[in-house]
């Protein structure tokens with residue numbers, strides 16, 4: 001029987017029969033993988049930890065006929081502290097949902113895997129503001145997905161905007177809008193110059209070298225942008241309205 005070894009992060013699981021779960025994994029080499037995890041709900045199962053939300057491990061999968069089956073797994077990281085912090089857990093679950101909405105079977109996802117693993121590590125093991133970590137994730141997510149937002153010019157007329165002119169972001173087209181173009185856009189949302197500066201810094205230097213946003217992190221705005229690009233709604237209850 002053919003088998004393959006891959007890194008994976010559990011994006012979701014669904015109960016299957018009495019003792020099994022169907023896992024949706026993010027694999028850097030294989031993209032989205034659905035894999036049956038047999039017997040993992042039995043007490044003492046060696047696969048229990050490998051079948052939990054957020055589990056990151058090295059999975060050995062049988063890939064014979066039908067869907068893949070988890071044969072064994074060495075769990076690298078369970079992100080356990082998330083389970084004791086409801087606020088951080090909500091943000092971390094949202095990151096899984098965004099990733100799950102985007103990832104396709106058979107499509108390499110090396111950058112997305114690294115981004116998700118790092119973002120979950122920040123949520124679980126650092127004191128960083130979870131809203132800022134999530135906004136930074138969405139920003140890098142849009143960049144690795146090929147639709148990095150344009151944050152210096154008006155996305156419609158192409159005019160370079162001074163900081164004092166920054167007021168609007170075009171959610172459909174992923175960029176700033178000048179006042180003249182704002183009325184022509186279908187979905188223009190308010191954005192502050194400080195938020196735009198923060199997004200530029202995060203894209204350029206990474207969140208580790210960028211301070212907290214002054215004011216609110218632009219998570220809701222970036223969440224709407226990513227949803228619009230993915231063309232599917234993503235649950236975000238309790239994070240923002």
Ligand SMILES: [Zn+2]
Nearest residue numbers: 154157178181
């Ligand atoms: Zn314009």
